[in-house]
Amino acid sequence: MVVQLFIRSLSLSHQTASCGESSSADKSRRLAIALGTSFGAVLLLILAVVFLIWWRIRKNKQIFFDVNDQYDPEICLGHLRRFTFKELRAATDNFHVKNILGKGGFGIVYKGLLTDGTVVAVKKLKDDNNFGGEVQFQTEVETISLAVHRNLLRLWGFCSTENERILVYPFMANGSVASKLRDQIHGKPVLDWSRRKNIALGTARGLLYLHEQSDPKIIHRDVKAANILLDEDFEAVVGDFGLAKLLDHCDSHVTTAVRGTVGHIAPEYLSTGQSSDKTDVFGFGILLLELITGQKALDFGKTAANQKGVMLDWVKKLHQDGKLNLMVDKSLKNNFDRVELEEMVQVALLCTQFSPSNRPKMSEVLRMLEGEGLVERWEASQNIETPKCRAQESFPKRYADYIEETSLVFEAMELSGPR
Incomplete structure (x- = not known):
């Protein structure tokens, strides 16, 4: 249509010139009108095409995330x-x-x-x-x-x-593990030893799924009692597991801020800011100690013998001295299985080894909590974490030393559901 208008205008101008019926000024005016009309039409056509493309893109984005049965279920999320x-x-x-x-x-x-x-x-x-x-x-x-x-x-x-x-x-009816560790009913803890063991197993299964069964793999980066929620049956539910990824999707490859909670963060993450599934394993080990002791991982009870209040260092010392009974939550009043206590402490210490390569994967952790392979893994670990090897690898002897030496910024992450 635009081309036809252009040709027609040129034809009229040509005819006018041939006949000699119009003046030179008349020819210029008509030519200018014809050219202006043609270019105006082309401009309107271009604007219409641009608007159509913009509208289609916007509509497609809206359709992709609208949950509606009329769209392809492979594209839309029917459960979201x-x-x-x-x-x-x-x-x-x-x-x-x-x-x-x-x-x-x-x-x-x-x-x-x-x-x-x-x-x-x-x-x-x-x-x-x-x-x-x-x-x-x-x-x-x-x-x-x-x-x-x-x-x-x-x-x-x-x-x-x-x-x-x-x-x-x-909504999680029973809040978080951290809140329930402090609660009692008629002088008895809400979380007895059996429930604490089940919480450990449930959390391990959730982290195992994130690390080894989810696609893509998801690293939590702040495993702790405050981020483990409890449903109406006191089943452990891992919260906040996707928010670390959500928050950091636009970060550069160099991480300058450690996201987590001091006392739960793996040594290598404190030192370099680089996380992996083994940083979650370390956090899970601290969670086990929270379940055993009923106390916070940091500043849980400063005394003359425990001036820095770092639970991991305190537990290691008690285990070395064979005084496991002193670390158990006093509210349990000795109502716990001593064999299971020894096993849970060993799993916690395996998970919190300073070298990430020495820590087990979550699939191994779950098997050990279920009673499979712990003896062999523990015996093997005693040949790794000796003072001589620790000195050779330049590992500090205490977790508190890592906390003191780090210069990275901490940004605490909390639970996705109720406390």
Whole structure:
């Protein structure tokens, strides 16, 4: 059409010139009108094409993350719901302070009640966390949502707007292991020895899935009692397992900030800022000691004999002296299995060896907790972690020395669900 208009204008100009019926000024005016009309039409056509492309791209992005049965189930996430900000604001009573379940490095967790009566935990991520663009955030959320295991906190949905990033999880009725270690009913601990052993097993299964069965592999980087949640049956559920990846997707290959909690962070992560699945194994070992002692990993009880309050160093000394009974949570009142205690302490010490290459994988940890291969692994470890070998490899003798020597910045991460 544009070409026809252009040819027609040229033809009219030619005819006019041939006939000699118009002046020279008339010819120039008509030619200018013809050319202007042609170029205007071309410009409008280009703008229309650009607008069409932009609209199609935006529509495709929206379709990809809208959960709707009319779209390909291979593309959309049928189990993941996209909430509106209005829905979550209403569910949490405008994110009222009375509904706060916990606060952490990533944001604040609120208790929410959906319109269908479902109780949820709503994690409103901090504004200062750089999560990149909306589409990239949604892609990361999709990856996290694919990790489904009974011992992992399942992501139910999310909300992503220009200014807000919110994650929605099921509500964990019994809060976190950290909170329950301090609770008692009628003078008895809520977490007896049997429950503590089951928590250890459940957590190990969840981490095993993340490390060896999930695709892609996910490293938690802050395994501790505060990040292990408990459902109504006191089943262990690992929380916050995807947020480290979500937060760091735009980081460079050089990590300048260690994300975790001092007292739970592996020595090599403290020294270099580089994490691996073995850093989670170290954190799991500290978690076992939390379950055994009922105390915090750092500054848990400074005394003349334990001035730095580092639980790992304290436990190692008691184990070396054969005084395991002194490390057991006093609230248990000797109601624990002494054979299981010895085994759990040995697994914890294997997991917290300073060299990551000496630590077992989570699949091996789980087998040892279930009573398989611990004796052989423990005997082999005694030939590795001798003072002579430790001196040769320049390992400090105490975990407290690593904490004192590190110059990296710590950014604490907290649970995704209620405490």
